[in-house]
Amino acid sequence: MEAPLTVTLPDLAATGALAARVAPLLRPGDALLLEGPLGAGKSAFARALLRALAGDPALEVPSPSFTLVQSYDLPGGLEAHHFDLYRLDGPADLEELGWEEARRGLVLVEWPERLGSRRPADALMLRMAYGAGEEERVATLSGWPDRLKDLDA
Amino acid sequence: MKCGSAVLGLESSCDETAAAVLGADGTILAEAVLSQEAEHSPYGGVVPEIAARAHLDYLPRLVAQVMERAGLGYADLAGVAATSGPGLIGGLIVGSTLGKGIALAHGLPFVAVNHLEAHALTATLPGIVAQDARGQPMPPVRFPYLLLLLSGGHCQCVAVEGVGRYRRLGTTLDDAVGEAFDKAAKLLGLPWPGGPALERLARQGDPARIPLPRPLLGRPGCDFSWSGLKTAVAHAVARCPGGVPSAQDRADIAAGFQAAVAAVLADRARHAIAMLPDATALVVAGGVAANGAVRGALAAAAEARGLPLVAPPVRLCTDNAVMVAWAGIERLRLGLTDALGHAPRPRWPLEELAA
Numbered sequence: 001m002e003a004p005l006t007v008t009l010p011d012l013a014a015t016g017a018l019a020a021r022v023a024p025l026l027r028p029g030d031a032l033l034l035e036g037p038l039g040a041g042k043s044a045f046a047r048a049l050l051r052a053l054a055g056d057p058a059l060e061v062p063s064p065s066f067t068l069v070q071s072y073d074l075p076g077g078l079e080a081h082h083f084d085l086y087r088l089d090g091p092a093d094l095e096e097l098g099w100e101e102a103r104r105g106l107v108l109v110e111w112p113e114r115l116g117s118r119r120p121a122d123a124l125m126l127r128m129a130y131g132a133g134e135e136e137r138v139a140t141l142s143g144w145p146d147r148l149k150d151l152d153a
Numbered sequence: 154m155k156c157g158s159a160v161l162g163l164e165s166s167c168d169e170t171a172a173a174v175l176g177a178d179g180t181i182l183a184e185a186v187l188s189q190e191a192e193h194s195p196y197g198g199v200v201p202e203i204a205a206r207a208h209l210d211y212l213p214r215l216v217a218q219v220m221e222r223a224g225l226g227y228a229d230l231a232g233v234a235a236t237s238g239p240g241l242i243g244g245l246i247v248g249s250t251l252g253k254g255i256a257l258a259h260g261l262p263f264v265a266v267n268h269l270e271a272h273a274l275t276a277t278l279p280g281i282v283a284q285d286a287r288g289q290p291m292p293p294v295r296f297p298y299l300l301l302l303l304s305g306g307h308c309q310c311v312a313v314e315g316v317g318r319y320r321r322l323g324t325t326l327d328d329a330v331g332e333a334f335d336k337a338a339k340l341l342g343l344p345w346p347g348g349p350a351l352e353r354l355a356r357q358g359d360p361a362r363i364p365l366p367r368p369l370l371g372r373p374g375c376d377f378s379w380s381g382l383k384t385a386v387a388h389a390v391a392r393c394p395g396g397v398p399s400a401q402d403r404a405d406i407a408a409g410f411q412a413a414v415a416a417v418l419a420d421r422a423r424h425a426i427a428m429l430p431d432a433t434a435l436v437v438a439g440g441v442a443a444n445g446a447v448r449g450a451l452a453a454a455a456e457a458r459g460l461p462l463v464a465p466p467v468r469l470c471t472d473n474a475v476m477v478a479w480a481g482i483e484r485l486r487l488g489l490t491d492a493l494g495h496a497p498r499p500r501w502p503l504e505e506l507a508a
Binding site for chain 2: 044068
């Protein structure tokens, strides 16, 4: 039984700092599942993460809510795919979004509940929750005991 | 009607299936739009698989219908134009493939239309009368003009300098404005589509009682950011006793949200006007352009700078095929056609278009 790692994020800058620490742990074929209610900061985390991976703090990272997936060619040949599955009916619709192909790169998935049986067993889970103040968030990471050890240090 | 001069337009990039036939001068000979709203509402949004299947079901029938209503055969066409991006890939494939098939079968040129360009050029469409914010008829606008594209998937400000000549002046840093409406509506427990329901609710509310942030207001440029406003709505709902807003709370939050959006859009529009001093008009398109408070605020911002606000009729502001056929006509006039091998593009920024 692995213990999840909980990080209190006082503001958006702290979310960005956490994303920058997670970024070096990611490799092609990885899946990062982002959970939490509307407005909790899932997209904000994904945006900060993609910017850290791109080495470009001004990288345009539009919300994938309308297009359902936004893809990025990152330095070092890494392809990342940012999914928002909120509007998806079920896992069968994933095919149309190119899910299998996307899995060869890095996938960031908002509303992973919709993945059903396609939910990767070896994913990193990040749950965003509202904290004490309006700005504060609490991030809970789980699923990668080996790699998260490095994060904790 | 001169033979061989009409253009058939097809639209299937999101949740509307549409076909239209326009004469070479822009006269609308026939148009049909089928909204998939009813099929989508149980899911709270556009479901892509349903969208692609429904486009496949309906589009061929709509094409037959508009051709019949226009009283034309395929020999009367000068070309076929189909939205080929940006949008949901399933729908784009259905529409562009049908368009190419018709073009191939009848020896017609094919035009792969950029959906954003189609919105951008709607204001130049003669034959339909654009109206200003008070519903007064207006002549078609001249280049250059400013376009604010405000929809569920797009939120950008574009300098339209000619056919194929577009400069993006600003865009959203996070959510599209229509998406912000939909998500705020969802937080307020309203049914999809959220925009019209939120506007109705806002009429009973006091916009001043629950203050909400106005992201980027007063900042240079004309970028947009709506994510923080959405989160503020979530907080406002959570702060209500027991986390359950009363009917009045919901109306007040809706009104406050709408007022914040309108104020930010007006501020961004003022900046955009300053960035394109020779603009002849401020044109607004996209579903959010149907919102009365937004139109009013933009009209005031434009008028203060001596510009008319041009808002095409709502049916031509939201997704439709008239605009696609018109963009096709404009491109055909310049001799711009596309190969049948043209691949639909889910992402297709306006600036990558060249006339």
